[in-house]
Amino acid sequence: MAEEWIVRVQGKEYGPVDVETLREWRDEGRVLPSNQARRADADLWITAAEIRGLFEPAPMASDPAEIPPSRRSFAHILAETLRIYRKGFFQFFYLTVLVALPSLCAQLSGSAVGASPNINMDLRTLIAAVFTFGMLLLSLAAWPVFIAGIQILTAELAAGRKARIVGLFNQALKFWPRVALLCIFVYGAYFFWTLLPLGIILMFAASGPSLISIFLALLVLAFQVWIIGRLFVNFLFWQQFAVLAGSDAASALRQSKKLARSGRDLPWFQRPLWRGIFLFAIWSAFVLALTIGPEWSAIRHYFHELTTSQDPQALLQSLTTNYKPQAFNLPSFLLGLVQTLLRPLLGIAFVLLYFDSKADFSGGGGD
Known part of the structure; x- marks a missing residue:
């Protein structure tokens, strides 16, 4: 029996x-x-x-997110990231499509509406606008599943286990409420502390140029850089703790901050914080390289306006007047598609960094 x-x-x-x-x-x-x-x-x-024969290959640790605690070099993290992405390409692709497809539909619909001359609020335009808004909401709703899925899939592949897409989605859906709440808080904090200082700087610019306004604007800009840096440190590992460690929202943020600041006995370039900065910088440089080409003419125009205009109010009016919704651009679309398909690489790298940093922290490398 x-x-x-x-x-x-x-x-x-x-x-x-x-x-x-x-x-x-x-x-x-x-x-x-x-x-x-x-x-x-x-x-x-x-x-x-x-249980023999249930999870292969066995044996495994009791925590599904745990992998053997071995310190990796930064180059090893990058190489392992590429290996895991290649090994689970189709699973990562399905997760990406979950978010990218609604966003793509919204982008195409919005471009079609924005590129139409003399837009009239007829029924077709209204339907297109509602469709675009609905697709954006769907993409935002799928984002927590994408985040949780990246964490779970990377952990499974890093441990040498296979992950089926149906089971992966079912597991990721269980984390939706927690990850969605953290997304609102984390991204909301970035959004707030990005727009508020910029709004204050624009107020100074609109009041007319003076040494005091320039000095105050620089102070606000310095404060913005400082606060964004603090947020980056505190939020470095929130996704991993929320999903892989199973922590609630408050604990995930608290543990993320603690782990990001650990490793002070290590050389600075081996600490979790600086490794995270290097990973994010590499990804940002890659994204910038993909986007700066198609947008170069617009960037050059804005730079010319900034360097030649003497009146801040005239500058704002000129930038607003010259802005026109762009029609569908095939090169930009293809480059954006490449960026979207490769987006899981950043998540994979941070999961590996999390495992590596957690092993150091547990082994006595923390504060």
Whole structure:
């Protein structure tokens, strides 16, 4: 007679069922390696990861997000990022499509409406505007699933396990409320502290040029750089702690800040913070290289206006007047598509950095 098992998921017990049924639950994302399980004829609870033939390759740690704690060099992190992306390309592609497809539909619809001369508010234009707005909302709603999916998939592939897309989506959906809440807080903080100082600087510029206004604008700009830097440090690992560590929103932010500031006994370039800065800088340079080409003419025009205009009010009016919605641009679209397809690379790299930093921190490398 086949062995039958009882599993405990979120405090509820299910079973007894055989291993084949457990495999089906595993593929659906209903059973994780860290869930408790016991044989139907025994009282000893173990983890589902210890059930022979359920999660391969075995054995595994009780935490599904854990991988062997070995320190990687920065070059190794980059190489491992590319290896994991190549190994799970189709799974990463499906996750990317989940967010990119609604955004693409919104972009195409918005470009079609914006490029039409003498736009009239007829029924067709209204429908297109509503469709664009709906697609943007759908893309935003899918973003937490994308974030959680990147974390889970990277952890599984890094540990040498396979991840099926259906089970991956089911697992990622469980983290949607927590990740969505953190997205609102984290991105909202960046948005607020980016726009508020810029608004103050524009107020100084509109009041007329003077030494005092220029000095105050520079002070506000310096404060903006400082506060954005602080936010970057505090939010460095919020995604990993929210998903892989299973922390609630407040704990994820608190642990992220603590881990980002750890490793002070290491050389500065090996600390989690600076490694995170290097990763983000590499990605930002790549994105800039993709976007600056198609936008070069507009950037050159704005730079010319900034360097030649003497009146701040006239400058603002000129920039506003000369702005025109751009029609669909194929080179920009293709470059944006490349950027979108490669976007998981940044998430993969930060997951590997999280594992590496956490191993150092647990091993005594923290504060």
